[in-house]
Amino acid sequence: xxxxxxxxxxxxxxxxxGLGCLGTGLRGPRVLLERGARTSEGAxxxxxxxxxxxxxxxxxxxxxxxxxxxxxARPTLRLGVEDxxxxxxxxxxxxxxxxxxxxxxxGKLAVVEGVGYPHPNxxxxxxxxxxxxxxxxxxxxxxxxxxxxxxAAFGADVEPHRLVHVGPNAPYxxxxxxxxxxxxxxxxxxxxxxxxxxxxxxxxxxxxxxAGSSLAFLRERMRDVRDSSASIRAxxxxxxxxxxxxxxxxxxxxxxxxxxxxxxxGTRVVSLELGGFDTxxxxxxxxxxxxxxxxxxxxxxxxxxxRSEAGRAALxxxxxxxxxxxxxxxxxxxxxxxxxxxxxxxxxxxxxxxGEHPSLVDLGEGDLVHTTDxxxxxxxxxxxxFPVEHSTVLGAxxxxxxxxxxxKRR
Amino acid sequence: xxxxxxxxxxxxxLFLPASLAAQRAGKLAWDARTAEHLWNRAGFGAPPSExxxxxxxxxxxxVAELLAGPSEVEEPFYxRADRSELRERMRELTPEExxxxxxxxxxxEEATLRDYLAWWVERMVxxxxxxxxxxxxxxxxxxxxxxxxxxxxxEMIAQNRLFRRHAxxxxxxxxxxxxxDAAMLEYLDNDVNRRESPNENFARELMELFTLGEGxxxxxxxxxxxxxxxxxxxxxxxxxxxxxxxxxxxxTVLGRTGRLDGDDVLELLxxxxxxxxxxxxxxxxxxxxxxxxxxxxxxYARLLRANDYAIRPFLEALFLDPEFYRPEVLGTxxxxxxxxxxxxxxxxxIDPPPRSLVFGAGVLGxxxxxxxxxxxxxxxxxxxxxxSLMQRGNLAGFLxxxxxxxxxxxxxxxxxxxxxxxxxAMAGEAGMEGGTGAGExxxxxxxxxxxxxxxxxxxxxLGWRPRFHLSERLRRAGVSGDEGVVDALAGMLLGGDLEPxxxxxxxxxxxxxxAKAGVSGTDWLDDSNGSEPILRxxxxxxxxxxxxxxx
Numbered sequence: 001x002x003x004x005x006x007x008x009x010x011x012x013x014x015x016x017x018g019l020g021c022l023g024t025g026l027r028g029p030r031v032l033l034e035r036g037a038r039t040s041e042g043a044x045x046x047x048x049x050x051x052x053x054x055x056x057x058x059x060x061x062x063x064x065x066x067x068x069x070x071x072x073a074r075p076t077l078r079l080g081v082e083d084x085x086x087x088x089x090x091x092x093x094x095x096x097x098x099x100x101x102x103x104x105x106x107g108k109l110a111v112v113e114g115v116g117y118p119h120p121n122x123x124x125x126x127x128x129x130x131x132x133x134x135x136x137x138x139x140x141x142x143x144x145x146x147x148x149x150x151x152a153a154f155g156a157d158v159e160p161h162r163l164v165h166v167g168p169n170a171p172y173x174x175x176x177x178x179x180x181x182x183x184x185x186x187x188x189x190x191x192x193x194x195x196x197x198x199x200x201x202x203x204x205x206x207x208x209x210x211a212g213s214s215l216a217f218l219r220e221r222m223r224d225v226r227d228s229s230a231s232i233r234a235x236x237x238x239x240x241x242x243x244x245x246x247x248x249x250x251x252x253x254x255x256x257x258x259x260x261x262x263x264x265x266g267t268r269v270v271s272l273e274l275g276g277f278d279t280x281x282x283x284x285x286x287x288x289x290x291x292x293x294x295x296x297x298x299x300x301x302x303x304x305x306x307r308s309e310a311g312r313a314a315l316x317x318x319x320x321x322x323x324x325x326x327x328x329x330x331x332x333x334x335x336x337x338x339x340x341x342x343x344x345x346x347x348x349x350x351x352x353x354x355g356e357h358p359s360l361v362d363l364g365e366g367d368l369v370h371t372t373d374x375x376x377x378x379x380x381x382x383x384x385x386f387p388v389e390h391s392t393v394l395g396a397x398x399x400x401x402x403x404x405x406x407x408k409r410r
Numbered sequence: 411x412x413x414x415x416x417x418x419x420x421x422x423x424l425f426l427p428a429s430l431a432a433q434r435a436g437k438l439a440w441d442a443r444t445a446e447h448l449w450n451r452a453g454f455g456a457p458p459s460e461x462x463x464x465x466x467x468x469x470x471x472x473v474a475e476l477l478a479g480p481s482e483v484e485e486p487f488y489x490r491a492d493r494s495e496l497r498e499r500m501r502e503l504t505p506e507e508x509x510x511x512x513x514x515x516x517x518x519e520e521a522t523l524r525d526y527l528a529w530w531v532e533r534m535v536x537x538x539x540x541x542x543x544x545x546x547x548x549x550x551x552x553x554x555x556x557x558x559x560x561x562x563x564x565e566m567i568a569q570n571r572l573f574r575r576h577a578x579x580x581x582x583x584x585x586x587x588x589x590x591d592a593a594m595l596e597y598l599d600n601d602v603n604r605r606e607s608p609n610e611n612f613a614r615e616l617m618e619l620f621t622l623g624e625g626x627x628x629x630x631x632x633x634x635x636x637x638x639x640x641x642x643x644x645x646x647x648x649x650x651x652x653x654x655x656x657x658x659x660x661x662t663v664l665g666r667t668g669r670l671d672g673d674d675v676l677e678l679l680x681x682x683x684x685x686x687x688x689x690x691x692x693x694x695x696x697x698x699x700x701x702x703x704x705x706x707x708x709x710y711a712r713l714l715r716a717n718d719y720a721i722r723p724f725l726e727a728l729f730l731d732p733e734f735y736r737p738e739v740l741g742t743x744x745x746x747x748x749x750x751x752x753x754x755x756x757x758x759x760i761d762p763p764p765r766s767l768v769f770g771a772g773v774l775g776x777x778x779x780x781x782x783x784x785x786x787x788x789x790x791x792x793x794x795x796x797x798s799l800m801q802r803g804n805l806a807g808f809l810x811x812x813x814x815x816x817x818x819x820x821x822x823x824x825x826x827x828x829x830x831x832x833x834x835a836m837a838g839e840a841g842m843e844g845g846t847g848a849g850e851x852x853x854x855x856x857x858x859x860x861x862x863x864x865x866x867x868x869x870x871x872l873g874w875r876p877r878f879h880l881s882e883r884l885r886r887a888g889v890s891g892d893e894g895v896v897d898a899l900a901g902m903l904l905g906g907d908l909e910p911x912x913x914x915x916x917x918x919x920x921x922x923x924x925a926k927a928g929v930s931g932t933d934w935l936d937d938s939n940g941s942e943p944i945l946r947x948x949x950x951x952x953x954x955x956x957x958x959x960x961x
Contacts, residue, residue, distance in 0.1 A: 124784070125619075169782055169792075182797075184795070190796075193803075194812045198947070199803070202919065215956055225796045225800050281599055331609055333599075
């Protein structure tokens with residue numbers, strides 16, 4: 001894999017990013033204040049990955065308000081600085097991102113610019129697979145990147161709720177043949193009723209069903225369910241917080257995530273999803289509603305995390321599986337494109353803007369050309385959370401966002 | 411013999427050795443096992459009586475019967491007032507009246523949708539034309555549209571009727587029709603695809619997901635094809651081409667240049683080698699639950715093309731193909747939620763409210779009219795999450811009368827006794843920690859916010875209980891002994907087979923349960939009061955097992 005042209009392009013590009021980070025005097029060079037398996041408080045580190053599904057429009061999230069090319073490309077969708085919350089002389093947050101802006105000003109939120117990958121594939125599904133596997137082959141490459149991270153960090157030590165997705169459908173990123181994710185939306189319903197509980201008595205195992213068969217797969221899931229349901233429900237039922245989460249499924253999923261981390265039931269990665277970002281039309285209203293939901297929910301969640309040791313040991317990564325075109329389409333919306341901002345938040349994060357904003361003039365087939373390889377973001381998240389060398393997961397080395405000092409220390 | 415095939419009727423048992431021997435010899439035996447397989451894959455499963463009837467009919471005759479449709483479908487729905495009329499009426503109203511009217515319309519939409527889906531699932535259960543409903547569901551997952559974007563029940567229903575009308579007919583005709591379908595035009599934004607500003611959404615998914623598959627077209631093809639569909643709109647559900655919005659200039663799509671319009675592009679796609687291959691692959695995977703081998707895929711792709719994309723001859727060839735009944739396919743597919751719920755309903759011969767099945771399928775990840783994305787539902791292992799596996803067991807319990815919907819509603823801490831103090835006991839601590847007790851307030855409304863809560867409540871009020879009598883059924887079939895009972899129940903309830911180790915565990919379980927309840931003797935089935943609760947619990951257990959998720 002290391003020698004594929006895909007990788008070489010990436011390596012070179014990423015290298016340039018690393019230099020750029022040092023050279024342009026952007027806030028840096030460290031995105032992370034500390035790392036290691038445990039925090040200085042002694043809590044186990046954990047990772048929360050939130051996917052903005054449908055392809056978030058980065059230009060309406062971190063708005064390059066000072067760029068004329070932006071206003072030219074977005075005659076109806078453009079946002080002025082008066083609509084936004086200023087980050088610096090070039091960029092501003094969308095006005096819906098009040099709470100995140102507050103965090104940014106407090107130096108607790110890192111914005112990573114221009115995250116993407118080369119030779120972008122505009123198929124919604126293929127692109128999602130690439131994001132989820134961190135591999136140009138998509139699913140053909142095997143497990144998702146989070147699944148592989150767990151395999152690298154925990155090996156054969158399998159715990160059924162170490163990896164949790166809260167929501168109806170787990171993204172492929174958490175797909176793991178060794179560390180399957182516990183997946184549920186409503187923990188109250190996460191249990192067997194009546195005779196289902198007796199399944200423990202039907203211990204199949206005198207002879208294993210053929211490896212790779214659907215029966216073997218089902219038997220493995222059955223074991224996971226038996227082991228994980230009670231402690232997950234207990235952690236959520238016990239959880240009490242003064243933080244008010246917004247109503248709705250997204251707020252609820254964040255509250256559950258906080259409960260699992262605070263409950264210290266062994267959950268080390270929580271995957272979450274917020275949908276609705278596929279704004280091919282009427283983008284202004286739809287996107288604003290999405291960002292408002294994001295801001296209210298994530299703001300509450302980050303407040304909540306600060307209350308506990310376990311919460312302070314969590315790193316939150318927010319990304320979208322692809323971006324949108326620079327030019328708006330004829331329906332006051334935008335079509336699928338590439339590259340956008342990602343966010344990192346948590347007590348271990350040193351806030352600021354990292355990486356360069358992609359050029360709005362020098363485009364690739366009408367799309368932003370990424371400036372930060374998405375695997376640099378993954379690499380940073382991996383090394384910030386687990387004592388794992390990121391190349392064992394990603395197949396090659398990528399510059400960490402903490403361009404130098406802190407991460408080299410280990 | 412790798413697997414034990416439990417059987418309900420004695421006759422079924424007698425067919426078994428012959429079946430396996432014939433398969434080894436490469437010939438196809440038509441017996442209870444193969445007949446049930448066809449019922450599973452082409453008709454949501456069947457009760458033993460239907461399987462016996464199919465065996466007696468013979469394979470050719472039964473396949474012909476399956477394919478005979480579409481029968482005249484009587485739909486108990488009438489077209490509702492169209493939107494133009496509503497718009498007129500709205501203009502004359504005061505703001506308050508308008509608000510009330512909008513609320514009424516929304517309720518009406520929801521009711522219409524609910525009625526229609528209940529009717530559709532009821533057709534699956536009744537099995538008057540099982541293959542027709544199977545294929546209608548297949549097309550719903552192929553040419554996806556979602557109510558969450560379309561937001562119009564009439565249009566979603568019209569699209570579903572279109573699928574039913576063309577379910578076994580010509581893919582060519584269906585493709586041309588779906589490109590004109592109101593729900594599709596809206597779902598993939600073609601209604602805003604204009605000459606001055608093309609929207610590529612429909613053109614891209616048309617190539618990637620509907621006809622060719624990824625990698626068989628270029629970005630340029632997508633851009634040019636999008637222009638060909640500019641101006642394709644609908645007005646209150648009626649298709650029309652808006653001339654001034656249509657780009658009738660020259661375009662080059664897949665190597666063909668000309669003043670192509672949408673229909674030209676559709677024909678071009680149908681001409682591509684990749685198209686019959688893509689569709690054949692999808693159909694084979696759907697019915698067999700496994701990727702076809704390359705040579706076989708080519709054969710079926712040629713068959714589609716030779717028949718000008720007619721679906722009926724394709725399915726006829728498949729259902730008569732011995733490969734369709736090979737051991738790697740039989741009983742190895744992870745059932746889709748509707749196959750699981752409708753199949754269990756049909757095998758047991760019960761009559762749950764169709765709405766409960768619509769709702770249950772949604773809980774398990776197959777929410778009709780709300781596919782997860784334009785790619786439709788992902789099948790196989792993707793159906794199974796830790797939560798959905800559990801809920802399959804719980805919903806099977808509901809169908810068997812073992813689990814009350816009230817149990818779903820009860821979120822409290824049952825089953826958590828050993829895991830820590832119950833929620834209420836923690837309230838005091840929250841008060842101390844938060845200072846205001848806000849934590850308590852935040853926790854309480856959560857229950858009411860849970861998805862689908864209202865739907866569950868209204869179903870609970872129906873108070874439905876299944877009517878069936880397992881001990882009586884087994885007695886009549888002459889079943890005796892714990893092993894006989896386990897085999898008979900598994901044969902009745904499962905679409906596939908039981909592994910020997912699971913079977914042994916179940917026999918042991920049955921013995922222990924009988925001992926606990928003091929139900930014993932060779933004729934213990936005669937004592938229905940004692941035996942029926944045990945049998946129902948056993949049935950619930952069987953359907954909750956890994957084997958219960960396969961057909």
